[in-house]
Amino acid sequence: xxxxxxxxxxxxxxxxxxxxxxxxxxxxxxxxxxxxxxxxxxxxxxxxxxxxxxxxxxxxxxxxxxxxxxxxxxxxxxxxxxxxxxxxxxxxxxxxxxxxxxxxxxxxxxxxxxxxxxxxxxxxxxxxxxxxxxxxxxxxxxxx
Amino acid sequence: xxxxxxxxxxxxxxxxxxxxxxxxxxxxxxxxxxxxxxxxxxxxxxxxxxxxxxxxxxxxxxxxxxxxxxxxxxxxxxxxxxxxxxxxxxxxx
Numbered sequence: 001x002x003x004x005x006x007x008x009x010x011x012x013x014x015x016x017x018x019x020x021x022x023x024x025x026x027x028x029x030x031x032x033x034x035x036x037x038x039x040x041x042x043x044x045x046x047x048x049x050x051x052x053x054x055x056x057x058x059x060x061x062x063x064x065x066x067x068x069x070x071x072x073x074x075x076x077x078x079x080x081x082x083x084x085x086x087x088x089x090x091x092x093x094x095x096x097x098x099x100x101x102x103x104x105x106x107x108x109x110x111x112x113x114x115x116x117x118x119x120x121x122x123x124x125x126x127x128x129x130x131x132x133x134x135x136x137x138x139x140x141x142x143x144x
Numbered sequence: 145x146x147x148x149x150x151x152x153x154x155x156x157x158x159x160x161x162x163x164x165x166x167x168x169x170x171x172x173x174x175x176x177x178x179x180x181x182x183x184x185x186x187x188x189x190x191x192x193x194x195x196x197x198x199x200x201x202x203x204x205x206x207x208x209x210x211x212x213x214x215x216x217x218x219x220x221x222x223x224x225x226x227x228x229x230x231x232x233x234x235x236x237x
Contacts, residue, residue: 064154
């Protein structure tokens, strides 16, 4: 099973600020019918409330909120930005954002943990994703 | 005694899940038996555990009300930092 389906991966995006960057990343899942716009709002609100803790490592943010009715099915998207996105985190600037949407605390765990393991074992994974020239290359890094 | 470790994020499903896996991995690699679970920022201080691992932003919110040590990780995905801080804690126990 793919961790993130290639149709949920986008590259060469630009955003004016972190809110727009999160919206672009969440919109991939809105278009796939996995979440509603309410989920996007919840992801943004959580950063406004708790700060930029979703910027987990240099260059990388994991946009997410709690399981809710705004999630139609558990899913993930990944967007690579051409410009630096600033969250006000020590791990700025961000270039890669994954949006995680889950219907419960269980369904997404296997896929998320496979991605996490790849990042944990390869500290240059985010840089490699940024360097990719095609969606297929990104997919191989994330799903291979 | 088996350490009960809580990984905390905003909702206990995303970043804390990634942190939980990384803590488990380090503990296993170094032969420690630990019980790691995810918690959310709102309820984490009511959960029974020996220690809390979380981010800088969230740590600042819970350090005052937590009854157990709160250990801050700047980079959840950095093996060196997670290894250093998890082992430093476990070796003291």
